[in-house]
Amino acid sequence: xxxxxxxxxxxxxxxxxxxxxxxxxxxxxxxxxxxxxxxxxxxxxxxxxxxxxxxxxxxxxxxxxxxxxxxxxxxxxxxxxxxxxxxxxxxxxxxxxxxxxxxxxxxxxxxxxxxxxxxxxxxxxxxxxxxxxxxxxxxxxxxxxxxxxxxxxxxxxxxxxxxxxxxxxxxxxxxxxxxxxxxxxxxxxxxxxxxxxxxxxxxxxxxxxxxxxxxxxxxxxxxxxxxxxxxxxxxxxxxxxxxxxxxxxxxxxxxxxxxxxxxxxxxxxxxxxxxxxxxxxxxxxxxxxxxxxxxxxxxxx
Amino acid sequence: xxxxxxxxxxxxxxxxxxxxxxxxxxxxxxxxxxxxxxxxxxxxxxxxxxxxxxxxxxxxxxxxxxxxxxxxxxxxxxxxxxxxxxxxxxxxxxxxxxxxxxxxxxxxxxxxxxxxxxxxxxxxxxxxxxxxxxxxxxxxxxxxxxxxxxxxxxxxxxxxxxxxxxxxxxxxxxxxxxxxxxxxxxxxxxxxxxxxxxxxxxxxxxxxxxxxxxxxxxxxxxxxxxxxxxxxxxxxxxxxxxxxxxxxxxxxxxxxxxxxxxxxxxxxxxxxxxxxxxxxxxxxxxxxxxxxxxxxxxxxx
Numbered sequence: 379x380x381x382x383x384x385x386x387x388x389x390x391x392x393x394x395x396x397x398x399x400x401x402x403x404x405x406x407x408x409x410x411x412x413x414x415x416x417x418x419x420x421x422x423x424x425x426x427x428x429x430x431x432x433x434x435x436x437x438x439x440x441x442x443x444x445x446x447x448x449x450x451x452x453x454x455x456x457x458x459x460x461x462x463x464x465x466x467x468x469x470x471x472x473x474x475x476x477x478x479x480x481x482x483x484x485x486x487x488x489x490x491x492x493x494x495x496x497x498x499x500x501x502x503x504x505x506x507x508x509x510x511x512x513x514x515x516x517x518x519x520x521x522x523x524x525x526x527x528x529x530x531x532x533x534x535x536x537x538x539x540x541x542x543x544x545x546x547x548x549x550x551x552x553x554x555x556x557x558x559x560x561x562x563x564x565x566x567x568x569x570x571x572x573x574x575x576x577x578x579x580x581x582x583x584x585x586x587x588x589x590x591x592x593x594x595x596x597x598x599x600x601x602x603x604x605x606x607x608x609x610x611x612x613x614x615x616x617x618x619x620x621x622x623x624x625x626x627x628x629x630x631x632x633x634x635x636x637x638x639x640x641x642x643x644x645x646x647x648x649x650x651x652x653x654x655x656x657x658x659x660x661x662x663x664x665x666x667x668x669x670x671x672x673x674x675x676x677x678x679x
Numbered sequence: 680x681x682x683x684x685x686x687x688x689x690x691x692x693x694x695x696x697x698x699x700x701x702x703x704x705x706x707x708x709x710x711x712x713x714x715x716x717x718x719x720x721x722x723x724x725x726x727x728x729x730x731x732x733x734x735x736x737x738x739x740x741x742x743x744x745x746x747x748x749x750x751x752x753x754x755x756x757x758x759x760x761x762x763x764x765x766x767x768x769x770x771x772x773x774x775x776x777x778x779x780x781x782x783x784x785x786x787x788x789x790x791x792x793x794x795x796x797x798x799x800x801x802x803x804x805x806x807x808x809x810x811x812x813x814x815x816x817x818x819x820x821x822x823x824x825x826x827x828x829x830x831x832x833x834x835x836x837x838x839x840x841x842x843x844x845x846x847x848x849x850x851x852x853x854x855x856x857x858x859x860x861x862x863x864x865x866x867x868x869x870x871x872x873x874x875x876x877x878x879x880x881x882x883x884x885x886x887x888x889x890x891x892x893x894x895x896x897x898x899x900x901x902x903x904x905x906x907x908x909x910x911x912x913x914x915x916x917x918x919x920x921x922x923x924x925x926x927x928x929x930x931x932x933x934x935x936x937x938x939x940x941x942x943x944x945x946x947x948x949x950x951x952x953x954x955x956x957x958x959x960x961x962x963x964x965x966x967x968x969x970x971x972x973x974x975x976x977x978x979x980x
Contacts, residue, residue, distance in 0.1 A: 408837075467793065
């Protein structure tokens with residue numbers, strides 16, 4: 379197993395324990411039991427915990443421990459989990475399974491799933507704003523701000539809106555390579571970029587260091603999405619090389635459908651190289667983040 | 680028109696202008712147009728703006744201008760608006776009209792309404808965390824924290840969960856006066872209390888002053904809810920004095936249904952007096968907040 383996958387697994391273990399404890403504390407204060415169960419179903423059901431990994435290893439560039447970066451890592455994972463719960467709803471993507479388990483609306487009901495997502499979004503901001511999460515209020519407020527912008531109408535939620543408009547509304551304009559890249563940069567890229575920036579904030583990075591991590595995150599987010607699309611396209615028809623996977627079946631426009639697999643692969647490679655180049659300022663301390671970028675070129679899950 | 684209603688109207692004008700400008704700024708940065716329209720529909724469609732009023736007049740006790748309290752006032756109104764958009768969804772209360780206009784899901788669709796709510800929640804935290812919203816990062820972080828706790832599983836969202844469980848799930852335990860009061864304290868009381876606390880935070884209140892405003896908010900929230908229930912019950916059958924309004928028709932347990940109108944009125948009066956008593960420490964500076972409490976005893980809308 380690659381060094382990156384070991385580090386990813388470690389990050390997952392640490393953040394999952396933190397979130398289980400934080401949710402337990404909230405439950406002790408009186409979360410309605412059925413809501414508490416559904417929140418645990420949403421948050422503690424596995425997942426790669428890629429965003430917490432990015433927070434940890436961005437913060438580590440500045441000598442910050444995982445412990446100190448935990449509230450930021452846990453918060454961004456709560457945002458990611460809430461977005462999955464809402465995206466899976468019948469009114470959105472109508473998915474019944476996630477990671478081999480029933481989705482929250484399927485295991486409970488639509489209204490509980492909506493409320494789970496709403497509660498998790500609030501919980502994310504509670505985690506990073508809590509006085510005991512960081513002794514520096516400037517860091518707490520900055521973390522909230524970056525996370526809120528990345529999650530909102532100009533970021534994740536806006537990207538999901540554009541994605542659903544393309545799939546559900548009639549008479550939509552034909553997508554362009556540029557419009558798809560913008561949609562993806564909002565829907566998945568914004569949160570990946572925010573994870574890197576939040577690590578920089580916790581690490582009290584200088585502006586040019588924070589900017590470097592932001593650039594890394596933007597290219598990494600693009601690579602992440604193309605690699606996802608390639609997995610989808612190649613997974614179902616590796617031999618033909620045509621994009622005939624789930625996305626194509628759902629009528630979703632992807633870069634691969636527009637560029638073809640060869641050009642998409644080349645785009646992926648360029649994004650990976652650009653992500654790695656942004657880390658130059660950090661020297662070999664950035665090895666874990668470099669590893670994350672390199673793995674986008676050879677994902678198999 | 681009472682002094683209170685004049686002040687309420689002024690607060691509404693000020694916060695509506697602030698929110699329109701803040702949304703306009705976000706749109707300028709690239710909110711997807713259909714999402715932007717739906718957000719405006721949700722936020723700028725009127726409403727009493729009672730929570731912003733409470734923020735303004737709690738902050739004013741400490742000499743803080745409306746201008747300085749605006750981000751907190753706007754943020755809590757965004758949380759309130761998002762909760763209405765989600766509560767109106769077919770999967771929740773299935774309401775087609777609000778303030779005489781189609782609800783967001785009816786005017787657009789379910790998925791847009793879900794995303795409008797999600798975006799507005801993020802926007803609320805963005806408003807109070809933004810560096811230019813307050814020069815003191817400790818105030819920004821504290822505002823986020825109080826608002827997040829009040830909005831989440833232990834507050835507003837948890838209360839909505841309990842309310843929907845009572846209405847939608849079979850084999851629920853018979854509600855008690857105590858369980859209804861807890862549900863209402865979470866569903867509507869938490870945000871009303873948070874509004875008062877947020878005013879105290881912006882005003883750098885001493886701990887005992889903040890505690891007094893919190894106590895005021897808790898009693899005010901209880902009075903608000905009973906007075907709502909009384910309006911509902913008496914509106915439809917003032918002569919009979921029986922609770923035969925919308926809540927009763929929906930099978931919703933209310934304090935009035937359990938206590939009868941006379942005892943509920945007496946409970947309302949006690950809540951109003953307790954709210955006003957909590958303001959003693961502020962002397963006659965607290966006149967607007969006293970006026971708000973008094974009006975709960977004679978609401979006609």
